[in-house]
Amino acid sequence: MRVRSAGRGGAPGARGPGMADTALFEFLLTEMVAELWARDRDPDPGPRGQKTSLSALEGMGFRVGQALGERLPRELPAFREELDALKFLCKDLWAALFQKQMDSLRTNHQGTYVLQDNSFPLLVRMASGVQYVDEAPKFLAFPCGLLRGALSTLGIRSLVTASVTTLPACKFQVVIQKS
Amino acid sequence: MSRQASRGTESKKMSSELFTLTYGALVTQLCKDYENDEDVNKQLDKMGYNIGVRLIEDFLARSNVGRCHDFRETADVIAKVAFKMYLGITPSITNWSPAGDEFSLILENNPLVDFVELPDNHSSLIYSNLLCGVLRGALEMVQMAVEARFVQDTLKGDGVTEIRMRFIRRIEDNLPAGEE
Numbered sequence: 001m002r003v004r005s006a007g008r009g010g011a012p013g014a015r016g017p018g019m020a021d022t023a024l025f026e027f028l029l030t031e032m033v034a035e036l037w038a039r040d041r042d043p044d045p046g047p048r049g050q051k052t053s054l055s056a057l058e059g060m061g062f063r064v065g066q067a068l069g070e071r072l073p074r075e076l077p078a079f080r081e082e083l084d085a086l087k088f089l090c091k092d093l094w095a096a097l098f099q100k101q102m103d104s105l106r107t108n109h110q111g112t113y114v115l116q117d118n119s120f121p122l123l124v125r126m127a128s129g130v131q132y133v134d135e136a137p138k139f140l141a142f143p144c145g146l147l148r149g150a151l152s153t154l155g156i157r158s159l160v161t162a163s164v165t166t167l168p169a170c171k172f173q174v175v176i177q178k179s
Numbered sequence: 180m181s182r183q184a185s186r187g188t189e190s191k192k193m194s195s196e197l198f199t200l201t202y203g204a205l206v207t208q209l210c211k212d213y214e215n216d217e218d219v220n221k222q223l224d225k226m227g228y229n230i231g232v233r234l235i236e237d238f239l240a241r242s243n244v245g246r247c248h249d250f251r252e253t254a255d256v257i258a259k260v261a262f263k264m265y266l267g268i269t270p271s272i273t274n275w276s277p278a279g280d281e282f283s284l285i286l287e288n289n290p291l292v293d294f295v296e297l298p299d300n301h302s303s304l305i306y307s308n309l310l311c312g313v314l315r316g317a318l319e320m321v322q323m324a325v326e327a328r329f330v331q332d333t334l335k336g337d338g339v340t341e342i343r344m345r346f347i348r349r350i351e352d353n354l355p356a357g358e359e
Contacts, residue, residue, distance in 0.1 A: 018290040019195040019267040023237055027230045028198060032205055035226055039212075060204035067200050068193065096193035142201075 022099065026122060033057065033138045057141035058148075065149020068093070072153075082176060085154045086113050093150055098122075111176035115147075116169070123168035136164040140172075147172060195267075199291055206306060216303035223305070227312020228319075235317040238264065246321075250346045251275075253323065254282050257314070257344075266290050270342075286340040289333060297334050306334050311342065322350045 036053040072093075090102035094117075104116040122139045140162035148160045157177040164170045209219045242260050247253040258270045262284075270284040291307045305311075311327040318325045324347040331341035 018288055018293070019191055020198040020290055021265045021267075022191075022194045022198075023234075024265055025194065025198040025201060027234055027237075028201055028205070030233075031226050031230050032201075034229070035222075056208060060201070060208055063204050063207075064197065064200045068196060071193070071196060093193075096190040097197050099190070099194070 026125070029122065029139065029142055030125075032060075032142075037138065054138070054141045057138070058145040061142035061145020062149040062152070063145075064142075065146040065151075066153050067149075068097075068146070069150040069153025082111075082156060083107065085151065085156055086115070086174065088154075089147060089150055090115055097146070111178070113174040113176075115172040115174065117172075118169045120168055120170050123164070123170060126167055133164050133167060136167060136170065137162070140164070140170060144172060147174060195290065199293055202291055202309065203295055206304075210301065210304070216301055216305075220303070220305045220308045223308035224312040224315075227309035227314075228316035229312075230309070231313035231316025231318075232320050234265075234313060235320040238317065250279060250282075250323075253318070254284075254344070258284055261317075262286075274343075280346040282344055283330070284342040284344065286342070289340045292334050292340075295334065302335075305329050305332070307332070307340070314342070314344065319350065324348050324350050 033053075036056060039053075086105060086107070090105045095101050098121045100117075100119070100121070102115045103118045105113060106116075107113045120143075122143065123136055126135065126139075144160040144162050148158055151158050151160075151174070157179065159175045159177060160172055162170055162172045206219070206223070209222055210216075213219050213222065238261055242256075242264060244256050244260055247256055254272050258272050263269050268286060268288065268290065270286045272282055273285055274283040275281070289307060291310070295306065297304060297306060307329065311329065314327040315325055326345040326347060328343055329341070330343045331337040331339055333340050
């Protein structure tokens with residue numbers, strides 16, 4: 001689908017017309033995960049099929065992340081360092097998308113960052129605890145792509161993976177790729 | 180503080196765009212996966228149905244609407260409560276059939292299609308077909324079998340987007356929704 005870029009002013013204060021409710025994204029992603037998984041189950045069971053679903057979801061997340069990155073408010077300060085960009089993702093982008101900030105950001109100052117969300121909204125609906133941990137990665141592929149896409153718009157190439165320890169907490173690992 | 184207010188709006192706008200952009204990515208992916216537009220339309224309808232059967236609970240919990248006594252009340256609730264709540268628009272209701280079993284929802288603007296243009300080789304694609312599935316699935320959970328279909332689409336050059344809703348029958352049996 002071709003996407004036209006168009007500036008849109010939102011009415012300040014009240015919720016503007018034509019804005020989708022935040023619940024819709026969660027419903028849509030849940031169904032996308034279910035649909036891609038159902039399709040892979042039949043013709044191509046096994047690790048190869050799973051890999052296709054995950055990379056399709058990650059790829060969609062990437063394109064959406066890029067598009068969102070382009071719509072970021074124009075008064076964005078130029079990032080002095082990579083760390084500023086990561087902080088921006090953790091605070092501003094995450095809050096804009098999921099109504100909460102990342103809970104922690106750690107780095108080894110050598111291009112690896114770990115972003116932790118103790119209560120990631122996409123995972124909250126799943127039962128808390130260990131039982132559904134195997135299902136969770138399917139829901140994290142898209143957000144990994146989102147982060148990778150937003151970073152790419154900020155001029156940063158990266159690899160993003162995610163892991164779940166105990167629902168609904170998860171960690172995103174961002175490894176900056178030097179060209 | 181006006182800055183805070185505009186921050187809140189920016190945030191809501193981004194959340195909204197997250198949904199519409201994700202929907203666009205989904206349609207693009209489906210167009211790659213399926214050979215023809217008809218199959219994509221069917222897939223969107225099916226996915227919409229699956230969403231609808233879950234969305235209805237969210238809707239009933241948040242909207243406090245009581246049971247609708249007839250199709251006219253249902254139409255009002257769909258246009259003035261549901262569309263408003265989920266898409267921030269209020270379609271108008273027109274073109275009632277004499278029997279009162281069909282009506283049209285007219286959407287002056289459709290948030291799903293902001294920033295979208297249909298490429299030339301997808302003239303049969305019903306881009307927003309997910310909506311029809313959602314309506315069908317949600318209403319089925321409140322015991323109404325309906326048909327929903329697009330009869331006008333701004334993406335195809337029409338002046339407005341029009342969804343035609345047709346009441347088929349009341350569902351008496353309380354069968355659980357099939358998991359698809």
